[in-house]
Amino acid sequence: MPPTMKPLPEPSPDTKPFWDGLNEDEVRLQRCADCGSWVYYPRARCPHCLSAALDWQVVSGRGRIYSWTIGRQPTHPAFAGEVPQRLAVVELEEGVRLTTTMVDCGDEDLVVGRAVEPVFDHGADGMTLLRFRPA
Numbered sequence: 001m002p003p004t005m006k007p008l009p010e011p012s013p014d015t016k017p018f019w020d021g022l023n024e025d026e027v028r029l030q031r032c033a034d035c036g037s038w039v040y041y042p043r044a045r046c047p048h049c050l051s052a053a054l055d056w057q058v059v060s061g062r063g064r065i066y067s068w069t070i071g072r073q074p075t076h077p078a079f080a081g082e083v084p085q086r087l088a089v090v091e092l093e094e095g096v097r098l099t100t101t102m103v104d105c106g107d108e109d110l111v112v113g114r115a116v117e118p119v120f121d122h123g124a125d126g127m128t129l130l131r132f133r134p135a
C-alpha cells in the first residue's frame with residue numbers, strides 16, 4: 001500500500017451487513033435472538049451467551065459521547081492532512097460502544113455525555129465510514 005493511501009475496512013461475511021447498511025445510510029447492529037443482547041462489533045456468535053442466532057436490525061444511530069481525545073499526531077501517513085482528529089468512543093442508545101471520528105463540530109463540542117447522531121461518510125472508494133456529529 002502506498003504511504004498516502006488510507007487503510008480501508010475489508011468486509012468479511014460476518015461484517016458485510018454492517019458495511020452494506022452504511023452504504024445505504026443505515027446503522028445496522030446485530031441482536032441476539034436468544035438473550036436479546038445487542039452486539040458490536042459484528043461477529044459470528046453472541047459474546048454474552050455464545051448463541052449463533054444473531055439477527056441484523058436497523059437502529060437510529062443516535063447515542064452519546066462516552067469518551068474522546070484529540071489526535072495531534074497522525075496514526076498513519078495518509079492521515080497527515082487530517083490532524084488534529086477529533087476521535088471519540090460513542091455509546092449508542094442500544095448500549096454498544098464504537099470508536100469513531102467526530103465531524104461538523106469544534107473542540108468545545110467534545111463533551112462526555114453530549115448527544116450525537118450518525119454521519120454517513122461516503123468515500124470515493126465505495127466504502128462508507130460511520131462518523132458522528134452533535135445532535
Ligand SMILES: [Zn+2]
Nearest residue numbers: 032035046049
Ligand atoms: Zn446472546
